[in-house]
């Protein structure tokens with residue numbers, strides 16, 4: 001069935017371009033109209049039934065689910081880069097999901113660990129459903145062709161991941177995310193999913209409370225155009241780049257989805273919840289995985305002291321991520337580290353493990369040391385510092401049953417979404433299965449909705465498009481601006497967020513940051529890009545992304561200031577305790593009106 | 602030192618020379634150097650990168666004609682390789698349509714991947730509910746090909762593509778097909794092999810350039826040999842292949858799929874056409 005469909009799709013020119021879309025009465029649009037089940041689009045704007053923004057695991061699984069739910073629908077995946085260049089590709093460790101119950105593991109235990117890990121900001125029913133779907137997802141991925149590492153019985157192999165009470169982190173060597181991405185891409189191709197790559201979603205249009213489509217910029221040509229869709233799935237990943245050079249995540253993790261949602265007046269939930277990993281390389285924050293400490297690596301300060309013995313003597317370097325991260329930052333703050341400012345660091349030493357063991361068990365980490373610190377960790381300890389790793393907060397979704405936002409027609413999935421699975425801290429291995437599981441649910445429900453819905457009127461969409469068209473001219477067309485202005489601001493924003501809203505947070509620092517944000521925003525608005533060429537203008541892409549990072553930073557700051565307690569990765573030195581009475585059932589940020597709202601379930 | 606970069610602004614091609622201090626870039630990667638130039642000298646310079654840790658495949662470019670993964674290449678390595686040259690020429694990947702400067706068009710590559718139907722169709726004994734079984738040996742057989750990050754380095758180096766792109770696909774597309782055809786869980790390898798036969802499988806000239814530069818040490822050339830052997834074997838057994846294909850079979854070195862080099866020139870074209878005709882008939 002799907003085999004035949006794929007062939008026909010392929011003949012219809014499976015990979016559409018914006019140009020083809022724009023000629024709405026012919027070509028690709030006609031192909032869409034022919035397969036569409038409900039009212040055709042008559043506005044003259046390009047359109048499709050289900051539009052998915054993002055091509056990480058969440059976006060790709062959503063696309064396949066939508067096609068499976070209703071093969072008559074046109075499903076298009078938009079990505080600002082080539083489909084496989086996502087954060088998903090970078091994940092190494094593994095993907096959680098209970099498939100082996102022989103050692104007493106269960107969905108309930110997985111859910112319980114998730115709730116505990118998230119410091120009880122997790123919605124408990126959601127966690128249980130999530131754990132149940134996660135188990136099924138592993139078998140499904142295996143069936144789709146994902147080459148998991150195998151145990152002696154030929155079953156999917158698993159390893160331990162932090163915070164888990166049982167071993168349930170299934171893996172494919174040390175590149176689980178890469179393997180997952182390519183499995184998902186192959187499956188999407190098999191199901192006739194179309195791609196619009198090098199297309200940047202600039203904005204989302206909500207009219208009369210309902211989602212009617214998005215504004216896309218074809219990065220290749222510079223064309224800015226509205227695309228109408230009956231339903232939209234936002235799978236745009238996280239916003240950890242608010243810390244610019246202190247994150248393990250890719251350049252593209254700029255919170256475009258969350259920012260678009262904020263601009264449209266919808267809710268960005270738990271924006272202050274950002275996870276830190278203890279060991280990123282000093283220059284640029286690329287991840288040195290836990291394996292380095294797991295295999296026996298030790299942490300040293302500038303006195304040559306193994307400082308973890310002062311913090312957690314019984315566990316030392318193997319203490320939980322957040323504790324190790326705070327210990328390192330304390331050493332830095334108290335002057336017992338090397339370097340200074342954003343380049344301050346402590347040392348991670350594995351030299352005592354010997355060349356042979358390092359080459360055999362930690363080759364990837366050694367390679368990273370070579371690339372980023374220009375040194376060989378067989379011979380010397382490597383400079384490391386904590387690095388931002390994951391966004392628990394995201395676009396507010398009403399329930400894991402649908403992954404729908406409160407705006408009809410709009411869905412969110414993966415790291416971009418917040419359905420309160422991870423709460424205040426995500427467990428290792430839980431985000432790949434989040435993306436896989438929630439992507440599928442969002443896709444299925446978006447297809448169901450699209451089959452019944454009509455296109456929106458598209459008026460606001462048109463207005464937004466005009467706004468962005470003139471924005472491009474205004475920002476790039478003046479011939480003014482210095483080459484480094486934007487990049488310097490981006491570094492400053494990252495550093496200011498890191499110092500004032502990083503691992504340690506206090507009222508005074510957060511207030512200071514609010515002033516800085518205001519200043520940054522003013523500078524941002526005044527920046528001009530000295531490149532008027534519409535063709536592949538990456539500087540303009542970066543400019544738009546920086547605007548989104550500013551918005552996400554301000555939302556995170558509001559959350560961090562208002563949350564007067566410490567919970568999970570949100571650590572307030574002026575409120576060291578968790579405060580369930582006031583903050584358990586709490587609060588989302590609606591930056592559209594710049595106010596904090598009560599959370600409702 | 603100088604970097605001469607091949608540029609394209611959407612309308613015209615030109616070269617631009619950037620001068621940078623060696624000390625500013627010698628501890629960096631090639632990607633670091635490109636970012637340095639963009640952020641300090643010329644904001645209009647375009648290239649692509651995402652992960653900066655050699656796994657997303659976004660940053661393939663050429664240095665002095667040869668393809669490299671920019672984030673995985675240290676400047677010191679380049680200094681060594683090019684004997685302390687003080688000028689480097691940086692160009693976009695070859696055999697791709699350039700969109701702008703060092704950014705190339707990946708859309709046709711994705712469509713080629715689509716042609717070989719890379720999605721696994723599992724044997725009927727396996728199910729979505731319970732997954733599959735695979736032993737270590739079967740797993741090892743395919744795991745190398747799964748390392749492919751779609752960086753395009755092999756395609757840039759491919760002699761066949763440089764000669765004629767019209768009847769051939771990027772080497773990694775064949776690797777993709779082989780990866781799934783050779784998987785023990787696959788129901789029918791021919792689902793993936795056949796489209797390679799009709800899309801240039803026999804046109805590889807076995808120069809192994811693809812293999813030499815792959816950052817993940819994948820040999821598309823070997824994978825092509827594997828596909829050829831499988832095509833021959835299956836074709837002959839099931840009668841799909843043309844009758845006269847049998848004579849060529851003797852040219853194959855023990856199922857390795859490599860044609861006897863001396864007869865290669867004489868016979869590849871015939872083979873290719875015959876197989877293409879056969880596959881079209883279906």
Ligand SMILES: Cc1cc2nc3c(=O)[nH]c(=O)nc-3n(C[C@H](O)[C@H](O)[C@H](O)COP(=O)(O)OP(=O)(O)OC[C@H]3O[C@@H](n4cnc5c(N)ncnc54)[C@H](O)[C@@H]3O)c2cc1C
Pocket residue numbers: 053054055056057058059078079080081083085086087088089090091092093094095096176177199200201202235236237238248249250252253256257287389390413414415416428429430431432433435
């Ligand atoms: C180094 C590293 C290691 C990790 N290790 C693990 C691990 O071991 N286990 C685990 O479970 N998780 C791990 N994670 C986390 C995990 O990889 C991610 O959380 C998860 O993959 C997110 O998937 P996603 O599909 O939601 O988003 P992403 O994979 O981030 O995809 C986002 C997509 O959206 C697109 N996009 C964004 N904005 C726009 C826009 N404006 N217009 C168009 N397209 C847009 C991007 O192009 C991209 O395709 C790791 C992350 C990193 C960085």
Ligand code: SF4
Pocket residue numbers: 748749750751752753754755756772773776814815816817818819821
């Ligand atoms: S086979 Fe190697 S060179 Fe070719 S795309 Fe894959 S990783 Fe890159």
Ligand code: SF4
Pocket residue numbers: 755758759760761762772804805806807808809810811812821822825
């Ligand atoms: S061996 Fe074949 S695929 Fe590889 S570079 Fe040569 S012609 Fe291209």
Ligand code: FES
Pocket residue numbers: 632649650651652653654655656657658659660661670671672673
């Ligand atoms: S930037 Fe991802 S491979 Fe180089």
